[in-house]
Amino acid sequence: MPDYDVLIVGAGVAGSALAHALATAPRPTPLRIAVLERSLDEPDRIVGELMQPGGVNALKKLGLESVLENIDAATVNGYCVYDAAGGKTVKIPYPGGHQGRAFHHGRLIMNLRAAARRAPGVDVIEATVSDLIEDSSSARKVIGVRASVKGKEEKQSFHASLVFVADGCYSNFRNSVLGAGAMKPETKSHFVGAILEDAVLPIPNHGTVALIKGSGPVLMYQISEHDTRILIDIKQPIPADLKAHILAKIAPQLPSSVQLPMQIALEKDRLRRMPNSYLPSTPQGTKKPGVILIGDSWNMRHPLTGGGMTVALNDVVILQSLLASVSDLGDWRKVKPVLNRWYRDRKPLASTVNILSVALYDLFGADAPELEILRTGCFKYFELGGEAVNGPVSILSALAPSPALLTYHFFSVALYSVWVMFTHPRLVSHPDEKPRYAAARVDEYPFLLFKSVRVLYTACVVFGPLLWLEMFAHERPSLTTVLLGGVVALTVWATVLS
Template sequence: MPDSFDVLIVGAGVAGSALAHGLATAPRKTPLRIAVLERSLDEPDRIVGELMQPGGVNALKQLGLEAVLENIDAAKVKGYCVCDTSAGKTVEIPYPGGHEGRSFHHGRLIMNLRAAARRAPGVHVIEGTVTDLIEDSSSARKVIGVRASLKGEEEKQSFFASLVVVADGCYSNFRTSVLGPAATKPTTKSHFVGAILEDAVLPIPNHGTVALIKGSGPVLMYQISEHDTRILIDIKQPVPADLKAHILANIAPQLPSSVQLPVKIALEKDRLRRMPNSYLPSTPQGSTSTKPGIILIGDSWNMRHPLTGGGMTVALNDVAILCPLLASVSDLSDWSTVKPVLNRWCRDRKPLASTVNILSVALYDLFGADAPELELGGECVNGPVSILSALVPSPALLTYHFFSVALYSIWVMFTHPHLVSRPDEKPRHAPARLEQYPFLLLKSVRVFYTACVVFGPLVWMEMFAHAGPSRRALLLGVVVPLVVWATFFSGLA
């Protein structure tokens, strides 16, 4: 086995395996020699990364990897179903245009992706744990390879490459050392607690189900094989001491009746597993603060809340954009030619990645809200389903829909009948009275303020936090006023 390659990829998950295949098959004058180092090549067992949006399926097709969804007992996903059992409401949200996603056991997909990478020309998949980065002593901080402990060998082995790509997931060991002072720490609001339900019947077949739970975060359910359905229960801090008892007493009774018995059975026979729901905005790569010769991709660089199932979609779209850009570079060891490619990649990925990231966190804040000001905006999922599915990547359109819903909720407060209860008569619905207007006006301000507090920081972090002064001036002077006015007039209409 050689110890020198053109590209060395750390991690053989979704992003790493897809990148190896994509680079090996991209049109190029000189074929690349690629090594993929993975700690364990056994089938992974995770409770997330099991639902792929239609946008992710499209990215697989673009990479020539659509076959990895075959022979893994994957289920079709035709949209979402939002359930609020306390209100007796079930809302179907189909994907537009007949598009479909897929859901599956995560490990089965990964094994197919690794097999596809192995079959690609010039790719070596190696089982070993990367422990250190190797830097060129003659060039300040430039990474030229890694040291790894290979399975079955006592001594570490060095591997060298023109370009090193880190795709080692959410618990990345190299994020801080690569990004330097620009690195940020992931923020975790809650955890998903997962189990598998056997032969459960969801309210709407082939739809991911989001159950809204009073006093807790949302519960997500989707079929991942013929007989298995994944359930992910959002648990906020502090985690209850007896988690199973908490779920049985407070969560299960609020779930659709068809899944309550499978949930109880699963809690009796299956171990509960936890996964942090983390958010990590992307940081520009190729800048003076980051190490040359190495880049990050996937969850090691950028994470969003898993509620919308957008993680794999963002990673695969990143790979689909990056592969032809890197294939156009004749000498990957020349960092001066790689840097412009990274800058273009970071720019070209923004529309889809930022849209999915913003929506995932904003929807979680809405679905998991205890504040009535946020709950009024829950209907926002009906408008931007094309955005949710990653078929229409547009932060501007997402902003429009989000604030349209906020203004619509204000209009509803003033124009729709309210439930009136008086001691001398039966409860009835009646229009808002004039003397109620001051209170409704104050509540309207709180609704719009809360929408801004939820949405504004996300847009800033995703689109403008690392932008130059001119782009920030464009946001404050042009984009914000246009969006506000357009949203306001659409609300009036």
């Protein structure tokens, strides 16, 4: 019967990085670690292919920067936002010369698994985990897992002092670990993915976000020398003929340089779908001691901003440091405080990335008139340049993990959207006149003022619940929490009044 200090279920980004991190952290006695993965073949996914500079920095802290080499990864220097309605683009470079990387997901995973194997005391085993094993003297304490090992007929039991579950967005153990009251993932839409061959993006080495009229956003970024990933946001209900829908409604609105590669990709390849889900993190350790969720099994955000791997790797960086001080990983009285500390310490980065991803999707995937106004205001805010670009992209890239900075820029966009309504020329059309651009007339101001209140209210409705879920929903009502909540409430109220 194999005995380990740590068992890790899942050898994806979080699981593989965690195995390497725990094995290489300085400890008096080296850990014995087993990583159990259902299939050790190279995975083939359409997400998890863009790593923000914050994620690259986390890899460096873990001594894993080499996993980005020899996989034909493309350098990413920032973003380009393309407005299909006006045919305009705005460049959003990463600050300070920072760079991200984009790649085929499976190639990165294979490098991470190889790094885990090379770490001292780590076994990587191809096995399908079916059950958590609980201590017979205490029905709550998890002491291992039961798994079907490849090539063996009978299930095998693996015991350990501490179990991590990193089995991804379709986690089989989320509910059993968190209990019946666990929050359920909210699927906001689906990404439909394809590979464009030798496509030319509007700005080389920049991820492209195309704002499509009548549809959600379209993402494009180069992931190797010849391959460019395209992800098309499709809302429910999914069209019966996706290819026909994309050819008729989406492809004509894309930048001209990618329209032909898009048509060729639709003719040659099958389209693949991935749900875009949001799952806020919740405190762990009270329902099921001995086991910890990490990665997408515990916390998900919309993949629009490409922040998932960055959050997971930052979680590993924090856990590596905190668990190094725990001499006995089987003593839950020592592990539980570390778990609580991890939950608090990860919030600045994780919450900032999570809030931004969902809020930005709500703006870019706008349906309601007020959200369309906010989307237009957001694009024009970026056109201002300077701090209007540097601040948001610092947040997006996880280089400035600050919910306060995110709140400032989000409501700056909301207020600027109102200013745009009053001052910027817009397309007007009358039956007896040719369409023309004109600024709002004075007699329209009362209606625009009413509309402004609705826009600001919509901004609060989008942002406020996300901020509460990520920052305050599971906190004890301490003085700090009350004060922070009051500041947020006053900020939102002042924004509405203004």
